[in-house]
Amino acid sequence: MLCQECNERQATVHLTQIMGDKMTKRDLCEVCGKEFVDAAKSNGRVSLDTIGSNPTEMLLSIIVASDPRYAKDAYLFVQEGLTRTLKMYWEPGKPGHISGAQLLDGLRELAIESFGKRAKATLNAWGIFKCEDFGEIIFNLVEAGLLAKQEKDTKADFQGGYEFDAAFPS
Numbered sequence: 001m002l003c004q005e006c007n008e009r010q011a012t013v014h015l016t017q018i019m020g021d022k023m024t025k026r027d028l029c030e031v032c033g034k035e036f037v038d039a040a041k042s043n044g045r046v047s048l049d050t051i052g053s054n055p056t057e058m059l060l061s062i063i064v065a066s067d068p069r070y071a072k073d074a075y076l077f078v079q080e081g082l083t084r085t086l087k088m089y090w091e092p093g094k095p096g097h098i099s100g101a102q103l104l105d106g107l108r109e110l111a112i113e114s115f116g117k118r119a120k121a122t123l124n125a126w127g128i129f130k131c132e133d134f135g136e137i138i139f140n141l142v143e144a145g146l147l148a149k150q151e152k153d154t155k156a157d158f159q160g161g162y163e164f165d166a167a168f169p170s
């Protein structure tokens with residue numbers, strides 16, 4: 001299948017764009033997919049959903065290509081930790097909102113649960129060395145439209161968290 005935008009390259013990014021009540025399916029190459037994500041960044045109202053052959057993975061590839069600081073697994077880990085933490089604090093009838101500190105605790109628990117004594121080494125291998133790195137990853141996910149931005153979220157929420165040496169037993 002050829003890219004709908006340039007009609008030249010193979011479409012490898014399959015996106016569903018939801019704006020208001022309209023849903024449009026787009027099949028794009030990585031180059032046009034990246035432009036699409038950049039456009040999503042600037043208007044901030046596009047949400048991308050999962051239809052077709054795992055577009056989340058594709059979008060993550062695009063993020064990692066434009067910001068090589070963190071591995072793709074780092075994003076998957078943060079997404080899992082976020083979902084888990086949201087569920088933990090979720091109250092029926094209320095919009096899900098967790099603070100930066102709650103999310104940092106949730107990520108630490110998930111890392112220790114998943115990797116035990118290898119938790120810090122695993123995070124380090126993905127490019128995560130301090131709590132601010134989690135904030136950067138969240139920021140990239142929001143920018144790419146993979147995560148809805150909470151009203152008050154800032155990168156500052158992730159400063160002054162725990163020290164990795166103290167937080168993760170080795």
Ligand SMILES: [Zn+2]
Pocket residue numbers: 003004005006007008009028029030031032033
């Ligand atoms: Zn294209």
